Amino acid sequence: MTDSDKNTRFGVIGTGRITRRLVADLQSTDGVEVTAIASRTSERARWYADQYGIAAAVEGYQSLLQRDDVDAVYISLPPSMHAEWSIASAEHGLHVLCEKPLAMSAKQASSIDLACQSHGVRWLDATGWLHHPRTTALRDWIRDGRLGQVGHVSAAVSFYQPFQSGDHRLDKALGGGCVLDLGWYVCGLVRFASQKLPLEVAADVVIREGVPQRLTAMLWLADGVTATVSCGYDTATRKWFEVAGTTASLICDDFTRPWAERPTRCWIHDASGKVEGHTFEGSQERAMISRLVSGQPLAEWQQAAIDTHLILDAIGDSITEGGRRVAVRQIVEERPVD
Ligand SMILES: NC(=O)c1ccc[n+]([C@@H]2O[C@H](COP(=O)([O-])OP(=O)(O)OC[C@H]3O[C@@H](n4cnc5c(N)ncnc54)[C@H](OP(=O)(O)O)[C@@H]3O)[C@@H](O)[C@H]2O)c1
Structure with missing residues (x-):
């Protein structure tokens, strides 16, 4: 995903309940670090950043996508926002780990897949x-x-x-x-x-x-x-x-x-x-995080996510x-x- 001697730098989008657990998992995975966290409000981003030892607290999700210290995002927003922010992340050349359900429908899930493919980035839904x-x-x-x-x-x-x-x-x-x-x-x-x-x-x-x-x-x-x-x-x-x-x-x-x-x-x-x-x-x-950053094929899990949406x-x-x-x-x- 990145040079093998460099960590993959994650930016976190959202500060919900599950964020706490996944941030700890990201921080304890070899080859991964969390460099920034974004919230709708700067106060909440700051509180989370301080709480979890993350260097940058960012106001607004779009601002996080524009940073040059982020290679990948972890998206932990409500489901209706998953497709929009996964696709926006892909368009900024960022790899995507998006919470479940991946999207609201199979069409949205497929759109995430297409956006990631066309921008040459990797994606997984966070179905541990x-x-x-x-x-x-x-x-x-x-x-x-x-x-x-x-x-x-x-x-x-x-x-x-x-x-x-x-x-x-x-x-x-x-x-x-x-x-x-x-x-x-x-x-x-x-x-x-x-x-x-x-x-x-x-x-x-x-x-x-x-x-x-x-x-x-x-x-x-x-x-x-x-x-x-x-x-x-x-x-x-x-x-x-x-x-x-x-x-x-x-x-x-x-x-x-x-x-x-x-x-x-x-x-x-x-x-x-x-x-x-x-x-x-x-x-x-x-x-799951290691698989995303490893460079191994992900098609098996991506197809499972799209199929789950079809069901x-x-x-x-x-x-x-x-x-x-x-x-x-x-x-x-x-x-x-x-
Ligand atoms: N993999 C798992 O085991 C697992 C477990 C639980 C949940 N999840 C999934 O993770 C996602 C988030 O769940 P959660 O329980 O962490 O949610 P949550 O506590 O409600 O947090 C969602 C976050 O989304 C942001 N947000 C932006 N617009 C929002 C809006 N209109 N209303 C509410 N929040 C908004 C908020 O962050 P800011 O205010 O900081 O912007 C909020 O903290 C869901 O898709 C859920 O299904 C996965």
């Missing part, structure tokens, strides 16, 4: 779990037939009312609601476990305070494989999945992020009740049509952000 060393093992077990033939996938992610005052999750215009916020994880898990797009989906939501606060969906994949997903803000924390095969099931209760003070873990249950437990080491965020688009269509079973579009039409 996809980069955990465990994820490689999960993929190999599924792909190599460790479970027999996969027939069903289920995933559930929830947080009980994780809102702060004025939370963007409760503002539809900012991309709020659980469909994008948490549907990102469960639909991404189905895409990961099957390594393909579903053919059709049907979805239902519970709306409260103007945004979806619970999503339940069924997905139909090729060869008779099915999936069910559940996510929302009205049950206690869940972050689990099951991939059920003809000879065993793969079960995980922490796939989005390990539980605090507990090892990253998962289990293979066979038909006789035998349980094989596995634990793993490593920071998924540092692995979410179809879920949105089904919700709009009262839960009707609708087709998942397989290709994104290339056009600029709406």
Whole structure:
């Protein structure tokens, strides 16, 4: 990404809750440093910069893009702002690490991809779990037939009312609601476990305070494989999945992020009740950041992000049509952000 003997210098856009965690991850990744942080207000930028030992506090996101001490950005804004600032960053020749959901739609996601390609910069969505060393093992077990033939996938992610005052999750215009916020994880898990797009989906939501606060969906994949997903803000924390095969099931209760003070873990249950437990080491965020700055191909993760948006688009269509079973579009039409 940059000369191998130089650090990749990140500028951070936004000062939200997740920023704190990712700034620490950026600062503790080899070959990476955080040189600037931008906020809508100079006071907030200064407070964060002082708090986290970042040299430059910048007022306004545009000003950060124009600095000559930044090679890459980490964008932690509400979802409706991801495409605009990812594309603007690419246009300034900056590599992009953008929070999930990557965008508001597959078209926007594809526009980010196109902008980065045409400006010769690299991008990843900040979906840490996809980069955990465990994820490689999960993929190999599924792909190599460790479970027999996969027939069903289920995933559930929830947080009980994780809102702060004025939370963007409760503002539809900012991309709020659980469909994008948490549907990102469960639909991404189905895409990961099957390594393909579903053919059709049907979805239902519970709306409260103007945004979806619970999503339940069924997905139909090729060869008779099915999936069910559940996510929302009205049950206690869940972050689990099951991939059920003809000879065993793969079960995980922490796939989005390990539980605090507990090892990253998962289990293979066979038909006789035998349980094989596995634990793993490593920071998924540092692995993700290293991958972005490494120069390794990223197409696999980029396609996964665009595909996840295609699934979410179809879920949105089904919700709009009262839960009707609708087709998942397989290709994104290339056009600029709406
Ligand atoms: N990867 C993960 O594990 C993970 C976890 C949590 C959240 N996320 C994602 O990270 C993103 C940010 O989430 P968060 O929880 O950190 O959000 P947050 O606490 O609401 O912060 C969002 C930041 O965006 C900026 N912003 C600009 N315009 C805004 C507006 N109109 N309303 C609110 N904020 C505005 C603000 O920074 P300034 O005021 O400084 O400009 C604000 O601090 C979301 O896409 C979310 O899905 C990812």
